[in-house]
Amino acid sequence: MTTWESVQEFLSEPTTWSGPDSIWTRLGEHIWVSVAAVIIAGLLVLPLAVWLGHIRRGSAVATAVVNIGRAVPSFGILAIAFLVLVQMGAGVGEPWAVLVALIALAAPPMFTNTVAGIQAVEPATIESARGMGLTEREVLTGVELPLSAPLMMEGVRIAFVQVIATATLGALVAWGGLGRYIVDGFARQDMGRLIVGAVLVGLLAIAAELGLSAMQRAATPHGIRPAR
Amino acid sequence: MAGDPMIRLENVKKVFPGSSRAAVTDLSLDIGRGECVTLIGPSGCGKTTTLKMINRIIEPTSGRIEIDGRDAMAIPAHELRRSIGYVIQQIGLFPHRTIAQNIGTVPALVGWDQARIDERVAELVEIVGLDAEMMARYPSELSGGQQQRAGVARALAADPPVLLMDEPFGAVDPIVRKRLQHEFHDLQGRLGKTVVFVTHDVDEAILLGDRMAILNIGGIIEQYDIPEKILAEPASDFVERFLGGERGLKRLALLPINEADLEHGPFVDVSTTPAEAHRVMEQHGVDWLGLLDDERLLGWVDGDLVDSKPLRDLDPRPFLVTLDTESTLRSALDAVVTSHARVAVVVDDGIYRGMLDLESIAEGITE
Numbered sequence: 001m002t003t004w005e006s007v008q009e010f011l012s013e014p015t016t017w018s019g020p021d022s023i024w025t026r027l028g029e030h031i032w033v034s035v036a037a038v039i040i041a042g043l044l045v046l047p048l049a050v051w052l053g054h055i056r057r058g059s060a061v062a063t064a065v066v067n068i069g070r071a072v073p074s075f076g077i078l079a080i081a082f083l084v085l086v087q088m089g090a091g092v093g094e095p096w097a098v099l100v101a102l103i104a105l106a107a108p109p110m111f112t113n114t115v116a117g118i119q120a121v122e123p124a125t126i127e128s129a130r131g132m133g134l135t136e137r138e139v140l141t142g143v144e145l146p147l148s149a150p151l152m153m154e155g156v157r158i159a160f161v162q163v164i165a166t167a168t169l170g171a172l173v174a175w176g177g178l179g180r181y182i183v184d185g186f187a188r189q190d191m192g193r194l195i196v197g198a199v200l201v202g203l204l205a206i207a208a209e210l211g212l213s214a215m216q217r218a219a220t221p222h223g224i225r226p227a228r
Numbered sequence: 229m230a231g232d233p234m235i236r237l238e239n240v241k242k243v244f245p246g247s248s249r250a251a252v253t254d255l256s257l258d259i260g261r262g263e264c265v266t267l268i269g270p271s272g273c274g275k276t277t278t279l280k281m282i283n284r285i286i287e288p289t290s291g292r293i294e295i296d297g298r299d300a301m302a303i304p305a306h307e308l309r310r311s312i313g314y315v316i317q318q319i320g321l322f323p324h325r326t327i328a329q330n331i332g333t334v335p336a337l338v339g340w341d342q343a344r345i346d347e348r349v350a351e352l353v354e355i356v357g358l359d360a361e362m363m364a365r366y367p368s369e370l371s372g373g374q375q376q377r378a379g380v381a382r383a384l385a386a387d388p389p390v391l392l393m394d395e396p397f398g399a400v401d402p403i404v405r406k407r408l409q410h411e412f413h414d415l416q417g418r419l420g421k422t423v424v425f426v427t428h429d430v431d432e433a434i435l436l437g438d439r440m441a442i443l444n445i446g447g448i449i450e451q452y453d454i455p456e457k458i459l460a461e462p463a464s465d466f467v468e469r470f471l472g473g474e475r476g477l478k479r480l481a482l483l484p485i486n487e488a489d490l491e492h493g494p495f496v497d498v499s500t501t502p503a504e505a506h507r508v509m510e511q512h513g514v515d516w517l518g519l520l521d522d523e524r525l526l527g528w529v530d531g532d533l534v535d536s537k538p539l540r541d542l543d544p545r546p547f548l549v550t551l552d553t554e555s556t557l558r559s560a561l562d563a564v565v566t567s568h569a570r571v572a573v574v575v576d577d578g579i580y581r582g583m584l585d586l587e588s589i590a591e592g593i594t595e
Contacts, residue, residue, distance in 0.1 A: 128320025131285055131392075132334050132382070133310035146324050221324030223366030 003191050010192030021180070023200065030177040030204065033095050033170070034163045037102030038110075038156065044103070045111040053118025053148070054140050062115040069108025074166045077101040082173040098170035098177070105166055106159035113155025117148030149219040157212035164205045168197075178204070232297055233258035234390060234422040235282060240291030242277050242447075251277045252447030255291070264416050264423040266437035268430065269470070274447030275426045279392050282424060283312045295390060310338055313383030313391040313421070317398045319375050321367040327353075327378050328363035334386040352381040357411060373404040380412070384419070391423045397432070409435055430471060434459070434478055442467050456482050476593060480558035483592055487553060490574055490582025495520055498540040505534045516569050518580075519544045525580040528569060550575045557592050560584050 001009070015021055052058035078101035085097050121144050129143045145152075168179035178201045185194025217225075235258070242252040252274040259265045267275040280286040282293060284305045293300040300308055321330050331352055332345040340348070353363055356377040367375055376396060383391060397405045397412075413436055416423060427433050433440045434455040441452040444466055451463040459479040462468040471478070494508050495518035505517055515531035519539060527544030536542070549563040551574045563572035564586055572589075574581040584592075 124318030124320040131309055131314030133306045135306045223324045
């Protein structure tokens with residue numbers, strides 16, 4: 001059987017299109033865990049990052065965080081989180097370990113880009129804002145956040161695309177998502193299943209990249225858009 | 229300065245954290261209502277620190293600052309600042325807001341309705357000499373000079389009684405700077421704000437300052453007086469060195485032409501006879517003759533031509549540079565060295581008012 005035939009065979013099976021192992025189920029699992037990981041990571045780190053950016057401290061912390069984030073393997077975190085959570089009574093096949101690993105993956109780029117984005121606002125702009133009588137809150141919401149929005153959104157984009165690619169690993173700790181097809185494909189020597197899973201993860205990552213790039217452009221205030 | 233000062237600094241001191249020396253040691257300074265005071269001195273003299281303590285961008289370590297009789301420290305900083313216009317060298321316009329939105333910042337903060345803001349913005353755009361079409365643009369679409377005009381308009385927006393300016397024209401090219409300085413001088417004359425203006429440019433300090441304060445390292449006031457007085461009688465070697473060369477010329481730039489000092493000179497009406505013309509030239513010791521037609525200045529002719537035909541039929545040459553009664557002695561001096569006849573001619577609406585020569589200009593400065 002050629003590779004192409006095995007792909008066709010996989011796509012022709014009824015369980016591919018409905019039921020607990022269908023593309024829609026796996027896609028849904030993959031997306032909700034990824035979105036949840038980015039949102040929770042954002043809720044956890046953005047307030048601290050915004051505050052550090054506003055008081056113009058912590059750029060060293062921001063650099064260290066992103067370096068540690070790069071150095072720590074997501075798979076390692078996933079394995080440890082899985083073991084710890086199962087010890088604590090979580091069921092095998094539940095998404096919590098995946099979520100923890102993905103939050104740890106998503107947090108560093110969002111943290112770093114937010115601190116850097118706010119600190120990149122011209123000191124003169126902020127001084128003149130204060131000089132005109134804006135309160136600290138108004139300086140933050142009226143000047144620093146709008147001007148740092150493009151860099152913050154870039155952090156979200158980087159985090160989200162990484163998370164979508166990495167959520168594939170969830171299948172290794174008995175969770176679902178599109179990684180299920182890849183892991184099962186290997187195990188069952190089912191090339192069609194494996195390829196469909198890999199292509200879907202790729203397409204999803206590209207879609208996320210394009211969608212969030214558009215959001216990043218939309219978040220860029222008019223006056224600081226690069227001239228075309 | 230009548231009445232209480234608008235701004236009063238009393239024994240103000242600033243030591244920055246981690247620094248062993250005070251940036252400003254013990255400064256006391258009164259600035260009168262409607263007065264423009266320029267702060268000038270070498271770098272490290274604390275002039276910018278002093279300015280920024282007035283609106284508490286920098287909080288003083290000790291001492292008292294009063295604005296319009298109120299203790300500046302007793303008011304929340306943001307409220308204090310809404311009644312003080314602030315212009316800095318880097319301008320600091322909000323890049324994500326249009327020029328109109330930038331100018332309307334403080335009115336919006338203090339709660340004006342949009343119609344009133346729009347009206348005020350349009351008025352200010354005109355006052356600072358921007359085109360109305362600039363209002364919809366973003367700061368990055370304006371030249372440096374235009375941005376600084378917008379910066380001044382933004383500072384004036386809610387009509388604050390006090391204006392703080394920190395080297396506002398320092399970053400624009402010399403030609404634009406000169407124009408902005410003169411326009412600001414005129415504007416200040418009309419608006420009568422109380423202005424504190426930091427600069428490192430002596431000529432700018434002299435031009436714009438009703439009084440100037442010359443600061444030495446550590447915020448020590450070396451001299452605080454009207455520019456004329458400082459130029460004429462520098463209080464210390466430091467001030468003299470700081471003012472640099474050409475002090476005489478700088479003073480001339482401050483002194484207006486005194487109409488009482490004008491001489492009539494060798495100027496005669498075209499109806500004058502040649503004999504009389506010769507007598508006038510001889511009396512003044514010159515070989516040229518200024519021609520007037522019923523008080524109107526026609527120009528001058530070479531003394532050799534006086535006998536050739538009636539004065540009325542001669543073809544007089546124009547004076548290259550003429551002054552009006554508003555001119556300064558410095559421009560008079562310029563006219564003297566530029567003109568063929570070595571005199572500065574003062575004309576008011578075409579009517580000849582008199583002339584100055586080198587000697588009368590020199591007398592003006594020694595008076």
